[in-house]
Amino acid sequence: MALISNKEMLRRAHDGHYAVGAFNLNNLEWTEYILRAAQDMKSPVIVEVSEAQIEYMCGYQTVRGMVESMMDYLGITVPVALHLDHGSFEGAKRAIEEGYTSVMFDGSHYRFAENIEKSKQIIELAHARGISVECEVGGIGGTEDGKTSGGELADPEECAAIAALGVDSLAAGIGNIHGKYPADWKGLNFERLAEIQSSTNAIPLVLHGGSGIPADQIKKAVSLGVSKINVNTECGIAFSDALKEYYGKKKEEEPKGYDPRVIMSYGMDAVYRMVCGKIQLFGSRDKA
Numbered sequence: 286m287a288l289i290s291n292k293e294m295l296r297r298a299h300d301g302h303y304a305v306g307a308f309n310l311n312n313l314e315w316t317e318y319i320l321r322a323a324q325d326m327k328s329p330v331i332v333e334v335s336e337a338q339i340e341y342m343c344g345y346q347t348v349r350g351m352v353e354s355m356m357d358y359l360g361i362t363v364p365v366a367l368h369l370d371h372g373s374f375e376g377a378k379r380a381i382e383e384g385y386t387s388v389m390f391d392g393s394h395y396r397f398a399e400n401i402e403k404s405k406q407i408i409e410l411a412h413a414r415g416i417s418v419e420c421e422v423g424g425i426g427g428t429e430d431g432k433t434s435g436g437e438l439a440d441p442e443e444c445a446a447i448a449a450l451g452v453d454s455l456a457a458g459i460g461n462i463h464g465k466y467p468a469d470w471k472g473l474n475f476e477r478l479a480e481i482q483s484s485t486n487a488i489p490l491v492l493h494g495g496s497g498i499p500a501d502q503i504k505k506a507v508s509l510g511v512s513k514i515n516v517n518t519e520c521g522i523a524f525s526d527a528l529k530e531y532y533g534k535k536k537e538e539e540p541k542g543y544d545p546r547v548i549m550s551y552g553m554d555a556v557y558r559m560v561c562g563k564i565q566l567f568g569s570r571d572k573a
């Protein structure tokens with residue numbers, strides 16, 4: 286099945302009161318196990334890459350070719366979108382040219398007027414090719430790819446102005462943070478989430494920093510209009526913990542225990558279980 290955009294996928298999720306998981310790719314194995322998990326759970330899925338992840342995996346075309354060839358090889362039939370995560374202005378234009386089916390333009394660090402102007406240009410370019418666009422208002426807290434933001438609550442009026450540009454989904458700060466949540470984290474701000482949903486005329490909302498948010502808060506956020514949830518950190522932790530266990534049990538000393546494929550599979554099985562668990566929690570199981 287060919288890659289599709291996020292547009293229809295997220296509209297359907299919004300109407301059906303569930304969210305589609307967007308999982309970041311780090312390498313070939315990550316791609317394979319996320320696709321397999323989505324297929325086994327009969328769920329739509331978004332595979333996403335930041336510019337730093339694209340660079341790590343040798344460029345836009347390498348990533349796109351890998352995802353497409355793998356979908357073909359594995360016989361993936363569930364809907365899949367290839368999405369640029371936190372794209373810069375130039376990065377988003379590049380992803381549009383390179384055939385990504387969805388892009389995020391993150392202009393949250395610009396002054397608002399500039400964010401609006403740049404978002405508008407990306408939306409025009411992308412929509413002319415049937416590619417969906419996600420924009421961001423209000424920084425998401427934490428550090429990602431070396432960029433740190435303190436995190437802020439998005440202004441519902443600013444969200445309304447971006448939504449009016451015709452963007453397909455909106456990432457808005459509601460107290461969410463990339464990476465691990467600190468022990469004194471106050472939780473998601475549902476009041477602000479509801480205000481944003483109402484000011485934007487019910488645009489599908491994107492929850493970044495989806496790792497480590499308690500299940501009840503995830504479910505409530507989805508019931509209030511969150512339709513896409515980004516998860517990266519928890520997959521990395523699952524992988525790393527599994528490898529700690531592998532070496533803790535001295536499995537590398539077993540016959541073929543040193544084989545990179547055996548070691549990787551041990552870690553990737555944990556990532557597969559994590560992705561399946563998130564799909565179940567987000568409610569997108571059997572929605573393909």
Ligand code: 13P
Nearest residue numbers: 464493494496515517518
């Ligand atoms: P986490 O790494 O906190 O799961 O966040 C992922 C994300 O939001 C990617 O944009």
